[in-house]
Amino acid sequence: MGKLTDYVQNTQLWKSVFRHGYPDTPRNRTLAVLSNFFLHLHPVKVRRSGIQLSYTWCMGGLTFFLFLIETITGLLLMFYYRPTADLAYQDIMALREHVPIGIMRELHRWSAHMMVITVWLHMYRVFLTGSYKPPREFNWNVGVILLVLTLLLSFTGYLLPWDQLAVWAITVGTNMARATPFLGHEGPGASLISFGGLNFIHAGDDVRFGLLAGRFVGEGALLRFYVLHCVGIPLAAATLMAIHFWRVRKDGGISGPL
Amino acid sequence: MGEQIKHFVDWLTQPTLYFSLSVLAIFAILKFRAIFSKTSVIVAFFAIGTAFFVWAWDDPNFNRIITKPDNVPILILLASVVYFSWLSLHRAYINDERTKKGLPTLEGETGKQKVFTWPDLVYVELICMVLFLALLVVWSIKIGAPIEEPAAQARTPNPSKAPWYFLGLQELLVYFDPWLAGVLLPSFIIVGLCAIPYIDMNPKGNGYYTFEERRFAVSFFWVGFLLFWVSFVILGTFLRGPNWSFFGPFEYWDLHKLPPMVNVDLSTYFWFDLMGNSKAPADPLVRELPGIVLLLGYFAVLPVILQKPLMAKLFDGERRHLVRYHLMMHLLLWFGLIPIKMLLRWTIDLKYIVGIPEWFFNI
Numbered sequence: 001m002g003k004l005t006d007y008v009q010n011t012q013l014w015k016s017v018f019r020h021g022y023p024d025t026p027r028n029r030t031l032a033v034l035s036n037f038f039l040h041l042h043p044v045k046v047r048r049s050g051i052q053l054s055y056t057w058c059m060g061g062l063t064f065f066l067f068l069i070e071t072i073t074g075l076l077l078m079f080y081y082r083p084t085a086d087l088a089y090q091d092i093m094a095l096r097e098h099v100p101i102g103i104m105r106e107l108h109r110w111s112a113h114m115m116v117i118t119v120w121l122h123m124y125r126v127f128l129t130g131s132y133k134p135p136r137e138f139n140w141n142v143g144v145i146l147l148v149l150t151l152l153l154s155f156t157g158y159l160l161p162w163d164q165l166a167v168w169a170i171t172v173g174t175n176m177a178r179a180t181p182f183l184g185h186e187g188p189g190a191s192l193i194s195f196g197g198l199n200f201i202h203a204g205d206d207v208r209f210g211l212l213a214g215r216f217v218g219e220g221a222l223l224r225f226y227v228l229h230c231v232g233i234p235l236a237a238a239t240l241m242a243i244h245f246w247r248v249r250k251d252g253g254i255s256g257p258l
Numbered sequence: 259m260g261e262q263i264k265h266f267v268d269w270l271t272q273p274t275l276y277f278s279l280s281v282l283a284i285f286a287i288l289k290f291r292a293i294f295s296k297t298s299v300i301v302a303f304f305a306i307g308t309a310f311f312v313w314a315w316d317d318p319n320f321n322r323i324i325t326k327p328d329n330v331p332i333l334i335l336l337a338s339v340v341y342f343s344w345l346s347l348h349r350a351y352i353n354d355e356r357t358k359k360g361l362p363t364l365e366g367e368t369g370k371q372k373v374f375t376w377p378d379l380v381y382v383e384l385i386c387m388v389l390f391l392a393l394l395v396v397w398s399i400k401i402g403a404p405i406e407e408p409a410a411q412a413r414t415p416n417p418s419k420a421p422w423y424f425l426g427l428q429e430l431l432v433y434f435d436p437w438l439a440g441v442l443l444p445s446f447i448i449v450g451l452c453a454i455p456y457i458d459m460n461p462k463g464n465g466y467y468t469f470e471e472r473r474f475a476v477s478f479f480w481v482g483f484l485l486f487w488v489s490f491v492i493l494g495t496f497l498r499g500p501n502w503s504f505f506g507p508f509e510y511w512d513l514h515k516l517p518p519m520v521n522v523d524l525s526t527y528f529w530f531d532l533m534g535n536s537k538a539p540a541d542p543l544v545r546e547l548p549g550i551v552l553l554l555g556y557f558a559v560l561p562v563i564l565q566k567p568l569m570a571k572l573f574d575g576e577r578r579h580l581v582r583y584h585l586m587m588h589l590l591l592w593f594g595l596i597p598i599k600m601l602l603r604w605t606i607d608l609k610y611i612v613g614i615p616e617w618f619f620n621i
């Protein structure tokens with residue numbers, strides 16, 4: 001057995017992938033992190049306090065992990081789901097009945113709920129350890145935007161099953177936009193934006209209309225939410241996560257007492 | 259006996275009591291943290307909580323609301339928020355005691371040691387991921403994702419609830435119009451969160467848990483996050499039923515339970531009850547003058563009056579921090595408006611402090 005591993009690890013194939021021996025010496029442990037694309041997100045050495053579960057609660061890491069699960073399960077769901085008012089509901093039902101090992105929708109939904117929870121707890125922990133203080137102010141702000149994006153991801157996805165729960169939850173949520181000051185047709189100040197008695201802001205052109213592509217949650221809204229959910233927001237979130245992780249390192253690694 | 263406990267719980271969870279007791283609980287826990295940060299307290303909490311669940315499980319109303327698939331995450335939220343709040347307090351208390359004795363904090367002690375990312379960190383991450391994935395898979399096999407009737411524009415379900423993470427905002431709709439509850443206040447939450455690092459000038463408590471070095475900051479976040487966000491989500495999920503009326507956890511969701519709507523505007527109180535007029539002025543600006551004066555006093559005069567003492571306390575009285583001070587006050591005053599409005603609603607049935615429906619301008 002030992003001989004076999006020795007042999008495998010000495011082939012050109014193996015060596016072309018892994019450029020170091022088993023990581024049990026300081027040199028190889030360093031190389032394990034430095035020569036791996038994914039691991040080199042991390043520094044080679046970290047403060048012991050920074051990796052204790054009782055310190056970070058692992059919540060940032062779990063949020064990222066859940067984001068990855070969402071990406072994979074979401075991709076699989078996209079194979080089966082068509083975002084039109086006629087087909088959406090039907091496709092979701094079919095998913096349950098026709099797709100083998102049909103827990104992708106479950107995994108996707110429960111992970112989404114969990115991601116909202118873990119991102120809240122992550123923020124809570126960052127606050128309670130004072131980790132937003134200099135030099136990490138900027139990364140806290142990147143985090144706040146990530147928080148908003150996480151909620152928006154979840155919100156846009158909520159509509160896609162196109163059942164009563166979905167449509168009415170989004171109706172309740174987007175009704176708020178009607179009341180946006182100046183820009184919603186039931187918002188304070190909207191009537192000021194008028195010219196010669198002609199109102200510029202009305203139910204057919206206010207922010208809510210722009211959000212839903214219509215006066216109510218209909219087919220246009222479904223397509224808009226689908227595109228935002230599957231492409232727009234994930235791209236934005238992934239980009240910001242890259243910045244977020246990079247910044248954690250640039251700001252001196254996970255916070256600890258000075 | 260069982261029925262009496264159920265009635266008691268239903269009574270205890272009504273919004274007014276629920277909210278007041280939560281405020282008391284938060285401040286009691288922070289004040290008596292020496293006791294509440296003990297390990298036995300959290301063990302007892304979860305033991306009693308579990309016992310309560312087991313006991314209440316058979317109640318049809320309780321069971322119906324608890325076992326809705328989409329409500330399972332809220333239970334996880336509740337349990338994890340309680341646990342992690344306790345954990346942070348536990349560590350903060352230990353750290354504060356150590357600091358008093360001149361010892362380094364827990365983080366300070368282990369922070370000097372550096373360890374290799376491989377294997378120390380990589381393994382923690384791996385174990386976290388595997389356990390979490392296992393949990394998610396089991397959960398997904400056990401509980402199917404819900405799907406209701408196909409969408410129908412004509413049939414409004416009652417209650418119509420926003421997704422659970424926005425229920426805190428939906429709860430605010432009881433007290434505020436949508437332009438505040440749904441647009442302005444959420445925007446202020448985001449702006450306020452972004453502003454935190456630029457307002458909090460306290461250099462202490464960076465990188466370790468503490469309470470005594472950041473009394474105001476930690477208490478504020480507990481109140482903001484635990485009370486006004488998480489507890490409102492829980493209230494909205496489990497205790498709000500048809501017509502957004504309140505229902506205790508053991509109460510049947512009766513479609514006909516309508517809240518009495520007798521709320522009165524401040525201007526009505528002023529012109530009719532105080533001035534004894536039989537008619538309010540026609541011009542909305544004059545009619546709403548009392549409320550406008552009050553709000554101007556609150557938002558414009560109060561920060562100026564408090565400027566000297568608070569600036570001295572928070573920013574060493576240095577005038578270059580004036581912008582921070584006013585930003586902070588503005589955000590805090592908006593935040594304060596929420597409990598103020600809630601109290602006014604509960605005590606004098608106040609509808610609007612300033613109510614100009616003609617312009618959709620109601621506060």
Ligand code: HEM
Pocket residue numbers: 056058059060061063064067119122123126129131132136139140141142143144146147150241244248253254255256451
């Ligand atoms: C999609 C959302 C997010 C992901 C994937 C994420 C991920 C991470 C990870 C993996 C870390 C390393 C330390 C840890 O795990 O605690 C971290 C640190 C940090 N995060 Fe996030 N985060 C997210 C959202 C947020 C939010 C909402 C905030 C704050 C409002 C925030 C602020 C920070 C800060 C300031 C640090 C540095 C903390 C320190 O050095 O102790 N992040 N984040």
